Amino acid sequence: MSATPASPSTSGRREFPFHDRDFRRVCELIRQHAGIALGPAKRDMVYGRLSRRLRALRVDSFQAYLDRIEQAGDDELQAFVNALTTNLTAFFREPHHFERLREELLSRARADGPRPLPLWSCAASTGEEPYSMAIAACEAFGSLAPPVRILATDIDTQVLATAAQGIYTMERVAGLEPALLRRYFLRGAGAQAGRCRVRPELRALVDFRPLNLLAPRYEAGRDVVALFCRNVMIYFDKPTQREILARLVTHLADDGLLYTGHSENYLHAADLIRPCGRTLYRRADGAPA
Numbered sequence: 001m002s003a004t005p006a007s008p009s010t011s012g013r014r015e016f017p018f019h020d021r022d023f024r025r026v027c028e029l030i031r032q033h034a035g036i037a038l039g040p041a042k043r044d045m046v047y048g049r050l051s052r053r054l055r056a057l058r059v060d061s062f063q064a065y066l067d068r069i070e071q072a073g074d075d076e077l078q079a080f081v082n083a084l085t086t087n088l089t090a091f092f093r094e095p096h097h098f099e100r101l102r103e104e105l106l107s108r109a110r111a112d113g114p115r116p117l118p119l120w121s122c123a124a125s126t127g128e129e130p131y132s133m134a135i136a137a138c139e140a141f142g143s144l145a146p147p148v149r150i151l152a153t154d155i156d157t158q159v160l161a162t163a164a165q166g167i168y169t170m171e172r173v174a175g176l177e178p179a180l181l182r183r184y185f186l187r188g189a190g191a192q193a194g195r196c197r198v199r200p201e202l203r204a205l206v207d208f209r210p211l212n213l214l215a216p217r218y219e220a221g222r223d224v225v226a227l228f229c230r231n232v233m234i235y236f237d238k239p240t241q242r243e244i245l246a247r248l249v250t251h252l253a254d255d256g257l258l259y260t261g262h263s264e265n266y267l268h269a270a271d272l273i274r275p276c277g278r279t280l281y282r283r284a285d286g287a288p289a
């Protein structure tokens with residue numbers, strides 16, 4: 001039992017007993033399969049999210065649930081990962097990145113000619129980030145068919161399914177400029193009132209695929225001119241961040257840009273990436289290409 005007497009995790013008010021050893025097993029499993037490092041403060045969050053899985057499966061203890069996950073090949077492992085990821089995102093989050101993206105795309109297109117420019121959002125969550133990249137590209141080129149192709153990946157298959165649908169509540173898009181809303185979204189009516197859908201032309205620019213950043217290789221193409229890796233590395237420890245960065249940089253074009261989250265710090269990876277603007281990096285000289 002936990003030494004914290006008031007902890008609701010162990011107070012007996014819980015529907016399922018949740019022992020220290022259960023929490024330790026959860027932490028180890030999610031670290032092993034997704035790289036996510038969970039601290040003790042996440043214990044109640046873990047209980048809340050996983051107890052829904054126990055209920056859905058009619059399993060009566062964490063021990064039985066975790067035994068089941070550890071049996072190789074159980075689809076529940078994916079549901080377990082989906083339950084424990086944090087998917088907070090928003091359209092045009094950190095707006096300065098999208099201004100920079102527009103400038104980069106225009107100067108690239110002038111230099112490289114008409115070939116499609118590869119972009120990648122590697123923790124795409126429910127799609128707001130890659131669709132914001134698509135909108136930035138459309139705005140840059142004044143066209144619904146700009147010369148870009150956007151790969152959007154995430155470990156969480158549930159958020160990718162939402163992203164692929166491209167349907168959002170009006171609250172989710174409330175912060176967008178009205179002109180962008182009119183140009184890139186279709187308002188729902190009838191049963192879809194209160195929602196909107198990204199225009200099919202925008203949807204066609206983005207390819208959604210599952211990809212675990214812990215994987216030893218990424219099927220993500222090369223020469224990526226803009227790689228958005230934002231607000232995901234914070235969940236990993238520093239050695240894991242370095243391993244992932246070492247793989248990511250090999251996908252960047254020689255002068256491609258890595259866009260990172262505002263609270264991510266890469267002082268420990270100066271041999272892999274070099275800063276070149278606010279939360280922006282390029283591959284460091286001598287880093288694997």
Ligand SMILES: C[S@@+](CC[C@H](N)C(=O)[O-])C[C@H]1O[C@@H](n2cnc3c(N)ncnc32)[C@H](O)[C@@H]1O
Binds near residue numbers: 036212261
């Ligand atoms: C907080 S969201 C960030 C979304 C978006 N990049 C943004 O900044 O708004 C973090 C995303 O990282 C994903 N994620 C966590 N671990 C991952 C891993 N090992 N591989 C790929 N994606 C992962 C989660 O599923 C989640 O959707």
